[in-house]
Each structure stands twice: as structure tokens, then as C-alpha cells.
Amino acid sequence: MPRFDPVARLLPALRTLPEYQALEDPGEVAARYGLTPAEVIKVDGNENPYGPSPRALEVLRTLGYRAEWYGADDHALRAALGGRLGVPAECIVAGPGSDDLIDQVFRMYLGPGNGGPSDAIVIASPTFGMYAFDAGLHGVEVRDVPRLDDWSLDADALVEAARTAKAVFLPSPNNPTGGLLPPALADRLLETGALLVVDEAYIEFSDASSLVARAAVEDGLIVLRTLSKWGGLAGLRIGYAVMNLRTADLFHRAQQPYHVNVAAEAAAIASVEDATILDERARILVAERERVTRELACIEWIEPVPSQANFVLMRLHRGDGLTLRDRLRARGIFTRYFETPRLRDHLRISIALPEDNDRVLSAIRKIGEELANG
Template sequence: MGPKRNALHLVRRHLAAMPGYKPMDSIDVVARDLGVAEEDIVKLDGNENQYGPSPKVAEALGGFGFYHLYPDPEQRRVREAVAAYVGADASQIVMGNGSDELLSIAAMLFLSPGDTMANAPPTFGVYTFLGHVYDANIVQVERNEDFGLDLPALERALDDGAKMLYIASPNNPSGNCFPRDQLERLLAHNAMIVVDEAYAEFSGESFVDMVTEHDNLIVARTFSKWAGLAGLRAGYAVFPAALAEIVWNVKVPFNLTVAAEQAILASLEDREWLNENIALIVAERERLFSRLMGLPWLRPYPSQANFILCEVRGPAAKDVCDRLAEQGIMVRYFDSPGLRNCIRISVGKPDHSDRVLDALKGMGAGVGK
């Protein structure tokens, strides 16, 4: 026998050395680690919709009889339904395995090794992750203290050769949107602008209508948040029609399962039910925000999404997160530039908020001391 081979030296060097993206754990893992039942967990760390999907989704999935067959490779029926929902043409719509796949496809289209992309942290960590995957140089343009964009600095980065910029609106984890006139200014540059609208239904604002007018704008969206389909991975993007044609040639086929397709169609047929839940979440967001304002050691930031970012004043945010976890309450904490000592609380049902508030009141300012 010859010597044992080691294929690691064949891996692309930048991938072998890059850091991974760390998402939150699933509820079964959390329950196992804490030694409690899944139903006793208040999971407010992933911005999931605690009201769940439309009841019509379970009906559609249970009544579907063709799971043994491949889905429509052109996604025709679901693209037409989504196009009608967002007010675009079906030729502009490409579906994917969550909006993350569409964000990745955008990077694949525009970033070659050594190219430069701009980013506006603090924001969704997947953008930097994708820049690393495609071996791009990343210009990090920190947001202002209020989490607004540093527009002059971003424009300089684009003028200096950045080919691409991801922007979340509402931004994750700060929850703020950015105005249309700022997007117009960014689109005036010779760069691809990808707007991530994962939380758009909670803000009531969208830039989809601008895609037809600008050939350098892509808008990515998802059914994970507003429609409660996070576990089925159902996302899409609205492309300029010419770009969409290229995407069909380069993306992997069958990237939307028949289960996700059926769930999307059922969701869009039950928008009234889902919109009622959106209204409940928005109302609960405002109630939770006002109650958090009453805790002197927390500084909550106004949000247009389904979560609230809080600066923790005094205690260590990680200690707060750990203490909540001991009580079966999962939130996310941050301790990075622009997000020093912060926690993010997803907005759930009123009883979820009450458990969080009671736990936080019980901690007071003595956490970590």
C-alpha cells in the first residue's frame, strides 16, 4: 500500500483558513443542553415567528402526493405567485433555499478572488462570511452611532472600486431601515447593491419597485420571518431581468423543494391570517420596547423588525444571556465593534415577553457583579 493521502492540501487556501459563520442552536439542542422540555423553552434568539405558519401549510403538505418527483426546474407556479405578491414580473423572480442562497448567488455573480466588496457593520454576519467564501477584500464601513449608514464613507468605498454592497433594511441586529434617497445615491455608483429585506413585512417598506428602474439593484426576501417558514428554507430575490437570465444558467437546479413550494403557495393564499399575526408582532414589539425602556440598566433601540436590540449598561451582556438561558429563555448577545455589550431579543407572543421581562427585572443591575 502507498502512503496515506491527505487531501487537505488540495483545499483552496483561503477556505481552509477562513472562520465559519456561527448560527444559533436549534430548539432540540438547547432543550437537551438545559435538561428541559422543548415546550418550556422561550426561544427568542433567531427572530423566528412564534405564531408559526398558516394552518393551510400543514394541509397543503399533508395533501401533496408527489414528493417522489423532482420539482418544476423553472419554478413557474411559485414564481408567478411571488411576483404577484411583490408587484414584480415573474421573469425577475428566482426562488432559493432561503434568502441566504440568493445572497450567495449574488456574490458568486460579482465577486472574483481579489475583488473588493463594501459592508456596513454592525449588520448580518453572512455578508462578511460570503466575502470570505469568494476570497474578496472587504471594506468595512462602520455605521453611525444611531446605526444609520455612513453614506459619504460608503460612497467613497464604491468610488474606490468596491464592486458590491449588501445592505439590510431593516438592519439586523439594529432594526432600523434606511431611506430611499440614500439608496438612490448608492445606485448612482458603478457597483451592485443587494438589499436584504428579510424583515420588510414588519416595517411596511420595500425597494422592490426600484429594481426595474436600476440594473444594479437586487432585492432578497424570505418567507422565514413573516410567514413562519424558517425551517422549510423558502426565499427569493427580485433581479433585473437580464441578471435573472444569467442566474438560471449558473445556479444549481432544483434548489427549491416541493415542500417549500407548496408551503409558499399556501402561505400566499392565506395572507390575511399571516398579516393579522404581523400586526400582533408589531404591537407586541412596541409593548416590549416600552417595558424595556423602564429598566434603567438597558437601553433598547427603536426597531422596525421583529426584534429589539438592547445595550446592557453595567452588567456583562454575556452574563445576562447566560442567566436568561438558565431560565429557559434564549436571546442573542453581541460584543463586537459597534455592538459592545448588547443583547437582541426576538419579539414573540405576549407571554414570551412577560417571561423575559420578569427574568430581567429579577436580575436588576447586579448581573455579573
């Protein structure tokens, strides 16, 4: 009897699935340039430069939970989040990062078609890469409605594509461009009958109204949130989704037991208790974002894209994104480059502490002079 062949038995959808391009380890990148991690300014992952809140740090230091025990359910976390958002705890689904909740949407509603046409999702590139990655993972067709030249959404084309798709995935603010989903377009998309998944990972840095209140009562709308950006807990992997009670009950039944680890849950609850501090930090980052955007706009060869998130995408009219990324790396500054045709002359920078933002801006100016002089 032949032994199990892991390649031959692999599901068809996975045989050509490209690996998701996550961020490189900062320590390894630093070592390649002869730098220590302490010399690095990390503005490539949209992390919160202030880190966790004081209460979150304290609870992680003093948790005292016996790691050999399974945790309880996540009701305390959902109750804390519900109190902050003004929605019932029962309408909140927590998970080990919002990426996992994106995958759960696919597991529950989207698939390869079981002999018929594959289910389809609609995205608007450039956008967060996990939607297309999970589509490939689950054998789902991706229908891309590219954003317009000013990075706004092509509303009519999106609505038309949604009519024959099963779900639409749109971040608001969008990563990497920083733009918002107009409320009127959300209304039109909901009317198509497709599931609308709005990813609000960066909403705390915007002046937009959240859709969580609507998601808690309406069919066909799921809003994703995370503690990675606002809460500074990216390494703990904790996110949540808001949906109506009927949908949330289905999600809770389909989740693995003990899906949120006790350290992440405790830190998340402490973060909600420290919301005043975290909101003030977000306001500081927004002010810094506006300052950085203004200063970038004064550099003749850079065109920053207006952003409602904690990052700025900039178009380069001198050199290209890869060249600037590598020259910044040599100076200990890690930024985000996207290997896609529309973004090869762009670079994204996360908003850091004021003194680090100054160093980034200074380095960009100096590199511009080097490029101009050949």
C-alpha cells in the same frame, strides 16, 4: 503516487475561513440547563412565533407528492410571488433560502481576482454575518464602513467606499439593529456603479417602502426576500430575489436544477394565498415590538434600540450581554448574544407571543435586581 490531500489542495481563501456561528440547537442548550424543549422560550433566531399559515400547514400535511420524483420548475411560486409584489414572475429568482441567493451573487459577480486585486464588497457593521462569510468563502475583500454611534449609516463614507468596490450589501431593516436604508442613500449608492444588494428579510415588519418595484426595472439593484420571517417557514429554507429581467435571466441560467424542494415551494405558495392572515400576524408582532420596546425603556439599566423588524437590540448598562444571556438561559429563555466588541454590552431579543414577551420582560427585571445586589 501520493493520495489526494484535502488540506493541501484546499483553495487558499478557505484555509483560514472561520466557521459561521449559527444558532445552537435549542434542545441541546435546554438539556444543559436541565430543561425540556417545552419549557423554552426561543427569542434568539427572529423566527415567527405563530409559525406557518393555516394553508401552508394543510398543504404540508396533505402534499401527497412522490418524494422519489424531481419537482417541476418554480414558475408557479414565482407567479404567486409576482402577483403579491406587483412585479413580473420573470423578474423573480427563487432559491433554498435567501442565504443561497447571497452566495449566488458571489458566484456570479465576485471573486479573488485571478491574479490581480480581489474584488471587494462594502458592508456596514454590525450587520448580518452571511455577507462577510460568503466573501471569505469566495476570496473577496470586505470593506467595512461601521455604523455610527446611533446605529445609523455613515452615508458619505459608504458612497466613497462603494466607488471602488464591486458590490454593496445592506439589509433594510438591518439585523441586528433594526434600522432602515434611507431611499436617498440607495440612490447615491446606485450612482457609484457598484451592485447594490438590499436584503429585505424583515421588511414586512416595517413601515418602509420596498425597493422591489425599482429592482424589477433597474440595472444594478437586487432585493432579497425570504419566507422565513413573515411566512414562518424558516425550517423549509425558501427565499427569493427580485431583479430586472436581464439579470434574472442570467441568474436562472446559473442555478442548479431542482433548486427549490417541492414541500418548500408548496408551502410558500400557500403562504402567499394566506397573505391576509400573515399580514395581520405581522401587525400584531409590530404592536408587540413597540410595547416591548416601551417596557424595556422603563428599565433603568436597559436602552432599547428603535427597531423596524421583529426583534429589539438592547444596550445594557448593568452587567454584560453574555452574563444576561446565560442567566436568561437558566430560566429557559434563549436570546442572541454577539461576540463582537461593539455588541458585548448588548443583547437581541426576538418578538414572541404576548405571554412569552411578558415572561421575558419579567425575567430581565428580576436579573437586573440580582445584578444590582451583587
